[in-house]
Amino acid sequence: MNQSNSRASRIRRKASSNTQFHNDTADPKNGLNRIADKPATGPAGGSTTGPGGGQRRIMLGRLRILSAGVFLLCLMVIARMAWVQLVWGPDLSSLAAEQRTRIYTDPARRGAITDRSGQQLAYTMQARSLTVSPNVLRRELPYVAKQQLASDENYVQGSEETRNQMIEAKVADIMTEYSEEIPKIIEKARTEKQAAKATKTVTGSTKGLKDAAKKSEVKPEDIVAKLKADSNYEVLVRNVDPDVAAGISEKYYGIAADLQDVRQYPNGAVASNVIGKISQDGQGQFGFESANDSLLSGINGRKSIEVSTDGQAIPGTVTDDVPATNGANVTLTLDLDLQTYVQQQLEQAKANSGAKSASAVVLDAKTAQVMAMATSDSIDPMGDIKKQLEQGKEFGNSTISAPFEPGSVAKIITAAGAIENGVTSPDEVHTVPGSIDMAGVNVKDAWDHGPAQYTTTGIFGKSSNVGTLMLAEKLGEDKFDQLLTGFGVGRATGIELPSESEGLLPQRAQWSGGTFANLPIGQGMSVTLLQMAGIYQAIANGGERIAPRIISEVRDGHGAVVAQPEPERTRVVSEETARTVVNMFRAVTQSDSSGLQQGTGSQAAVKGYQIAGKTGTAQQVDAATGAYSHSKYWITFAGIAPADDPRFVVALMLDNPQRGVHGEGGQSAAPLFHDIASWLLNRDNVPPSPPMEGQLVLQMQ
Structure with a gap:
């Protein structure tokens, strides 16, 4: 009996408690306060007011801030990407193409001038100019000297000061070799060429032929002066035979053989009052060469090609390929x-x-x-x-x-x-x-x-x-x-x-x-x-x-x-x-x-x-x-x-x-x-x- 009463009493208290909760939540005056009085629960229903609840609340706030920051960052990145693609994209693409693109000019050959029977009065001969970048060469020659001294025991076993002195001496020797040997090679080639011409019969196209290169002697002191010049580009020698120039360029480090068209007037002063001449940049200066410059000069060709970072041409990227139109060949009435x-x-x-x-x-x-x-x-x-x-x-x-x-x-x-x-x-x-x-x-x-x-x-x-x-x-x-x-x-x-x-x-x-x-x-x-x-x-x-x-x-x-x-x-x-x-x-x-x-x-x-x-x-x-x-x-x-x-x-x-x-x-x-x-x-x-x-x-x- 007592047990039953006790059990019934507990049931009523529980019901009363539940009824009170619902009544409290429905009370417009006390509901909010009472809810606030209830223990706070975490995400899993646990309490945040108990031990450790404050830390979880701080972490939750930080997480929300971090999430918002990441969201904003992603939004900015997306906006930036859209701006780059849509606004900057065309310009950047064009700039990249320019950095990859090389434009090569194909020089037109100036037309020849002949007399009424076909004898040459003026024509263009392909030659080469030996060129160098003195400033670059002087910076790089010490490395060349090191390579040449690598097998020298005195250099290998010497002190740092000794090695530096040997490098300086070697660089000086190389410069001396350039200045002395290049003129010798060119002079030898010219002498052989003139000797070969002397054995020919003086008729037709060989009549009165002169070698344009012989008009100026190549002097060692001139070579030295140009090698020591404070310059990024110097022409060491003009009007060099292409084969000779290629050999020199291959033998001597830093020497380039640049293409050069040389206008030849094989008859010297004969008819020069009529023919005239062209300037070093290939434009007519006097006489027929001047009056008919556009007719003789032709139109240069050009082509664009993309290259890789190491300077190699990328296959299939040639564009704007316009061939050169050589100048007209003119036959004069002169005899x-x-x-x-x-x-x-x-x-x-x-x-x-x-x-x-x-x-x-x-x-x-x-x-x-x-x-x-x-x-x-x-x-x-x-x-x-x-x-x-x-x-x-x-x-x-x-x-x-x-x-x-x-x-x-x-x-x-x-x-x-x-x-x-x-x-x-x-x-x-x-x-x-x-x-x-x-x-x-x-x-x-x-x-x-x-x-x-x-x-x-x-x-x-x-x-x-x-x-x-x-x-x-x-x-x-x-x-x-x-x-x-x-x-x-x-x-x-x-x-x-x-x-x-x-x-x-x-x-x-x-x-x-x-x-x-x-x-x-x-x-x-x-x-x-x-x-x-x-x-x-x-x-x-x-x-x-x-x-x-x-x-x-x-x-x-x-x-x-x-x-x-x-x-x-x-x-x-x-x-x-x-x-x-x-x-x-x-x-x-x-x-x-x-x-x-x-x-x-x-x-x-x-x-x-x-x-x-x-x-x-x-x-x-x-x-x-x-x-x-x-x-x-x-x-x-x-x-x-x-x-x-x-x-x-x-x-x-x-x-x-x-x-x-x-x-x-x-x-x-x-x-x-x-x-x-x-x-x-x-x-x-x-x-x-x-x-x-x-x-x-x-x-x-």
């Missing part, structure tokens, strides 16, 4: 053999006559192609340029850039106008006084004479200024002005060369009374030697002037012929007039023992051939007075050979000669014409002219 002969004759004539300079132009009479265009004192582009400039030599081409008053050689214009317009006939006799007044200007002949009976042919054969002006007056100023224009006076010819002068011709509206007293006798205007040759070419070509040209053919880098524009053609006078004038001007070269029927240029005659031409003597302007000088002259001659079947036109000019071209008395260029025309007619096996019937009548007794 190298003729050019060589003419240039030699000019040098001799200058020396013999004491002239300041001498020049010549030879044209094909039918095509106006320039066969020779020579000047004295031309520079050898393969020689010491500075030294030659000091000697008065030059790259200029005075035949197109230095106009001068032609003098009587231009009287052929007046003659052509008079015949073309029916003013006179070759055999008409004129009473020519010793002087003439034209618009207040008194003009005399070069020799004193009273009234003389000259034929029209004789007026020009004797070179009478007075007779020429008499015919010009009948022709009239307007027609004469038209003739000057037709013959190309005062206009550039358009030759494919730089620095061509137009010459000087007063505009018709600017003529004064004295102008017409000068122009018909070759004064008061200036022409280049090429323009003067063009006047005679028009007469020799049946009255049609063709603009002179020096390009015969152009082939592009692929070998295809590049069409060239046709030269301008101008009908100046009729064929009949031209033929008549050519026959009249044979009188200039006619000889007569009595002197009565002798022309002013008899020394130009060539045995077996009919020659037509005209002498000229023009006063130069005295710089001090501004008036015509009585001691300084331009001496000229222009002629056609042969006159019966014109093949060649030769025009010559001597600047202020003191004697004849052979050192004889007088100041005539006629003998020089004889020498050049004779050589040319003989070389080309031109058939002799039919004998002339009697003499031309120049003067009536």
Whole structure:
């Protein structure tokens, strides 16, 4: 009974306790407080208020902070990655590609220049330049020295100080070896090459060939100076044969053999006034090389390739592969053999006559192609340029850039106008006084004479200024002005060369009374030697002037012929007039023992051939007075050979000669014409002219 009661009592207390709990939690006033009074439980239902509960609460807080930090860090990393990929990605990718990419340039080969028969005038030869980085070499040579001393017992067993001294001595020996042995190797190779050339027949492409490398001696002291230079790049030697350079580069540590294109001018000074030269960076500087630089130079190729960190090319990564387009090969109208002969004759004539300079132009009479265009004192582009400039030599081409008053050689214009317009006939006799007044200007002949009976042919054969002006007056100023224009006076010819002068011709509206007293006798205007040759070419070509040209053919880098524009053609006078004038001007070269029927240029005659031409003597302007000088002259001659079947036109000019071209008395260029025309007619096996019937009548007794 007591036990039952006791059990029932416990059950009621338990129920009461449970009821009280639920009532407490439902009490809006006390529920929260009572809950707070209950013991705290941990994650597993354990209490945190008991022993160790505070530590667990701190750890839990830290864990939550750490979790939040990791979450934020991950979020930042993800955001950063997104930024790098989406924003920086393209730029970084491009930068990486640039770091891996190497761009290689494939240099275009400069085109060759040859004469009309294919003989080389200029071409490009592959060579090498021996180069070094002095600063790098001096840092690395001690390591090279250590390797060479590795088998030396004194070095191996020596103290550190001894080894350092041996390394320094070894480096000095290596430097000495570089400076002494490299020049010896190069000189030996050059000597052997020259000896091999000397055994060849001097014909074709080997004629006049020079070794560009021999122009400068390799000196040991120069090598030493460059090896000791405070520099990251020095050229030790230029123009080294590729095989020799490769051997030196392989034998001597730190020496590189860089590719170098060397422009060769195998004929030295011959035609250098026409060809010109290029600079060290490969650009045309003078002459044809300059005027046609873009045509000759071509277009460099290029390609991009990616490389690994050790510099090796990555297969399959070549992009932007553009092949080089080599420069065009150009064939000129020049005749190298003729050019060589003419240039030699000019040098001799200058020396013999004491002239300041001498020049010549030879044209094909039918095509106006320039066969020779020579000047004295031309520079050898393969020689010491500075030294030659000091000697008065030059790259200029005075035949197109230095106009001068032609003098009587231009009287052929007046003659052509008079015949073309029916003013006179070759055999008409004129009473020519010793002087003439034209618009207040008194003009005399070069020799004193009273009234003389000259034929029209004789007026020009004797070179009478007075007779020429008499015919010009009948022709009239307007027609004469038209003739000057037709013959190309005062206009550039358009030759494919730089620095061509137009010459000087007063505009018709600017003529004064004295102008017409000068122009018909070759004064008061200036022409280049090429323009003067063009006047005679028009007469020799049946009255049609063709603009002179020096390009015969152009082939592009692929070998295809590049069409060239046709030269301008101008009908100046009729064929009949031209033929008549050519026959009249044979009188200039006619000889007569009595002197009565002798022309002013008899020394130009060539045995077996009919020659037509005209002498000229023009006063130069005295710089001090501004008036015509009585001691300084331009001496000229222009002629056609042969006159019966014109093949060649030769025009010559001597600047202020003191004697004849052979050192004889007088100041005539006629003998020089004889020498050049004779050589040319003989070389080309031109058939002799039919004998002339009697003499031309120049003067009536």
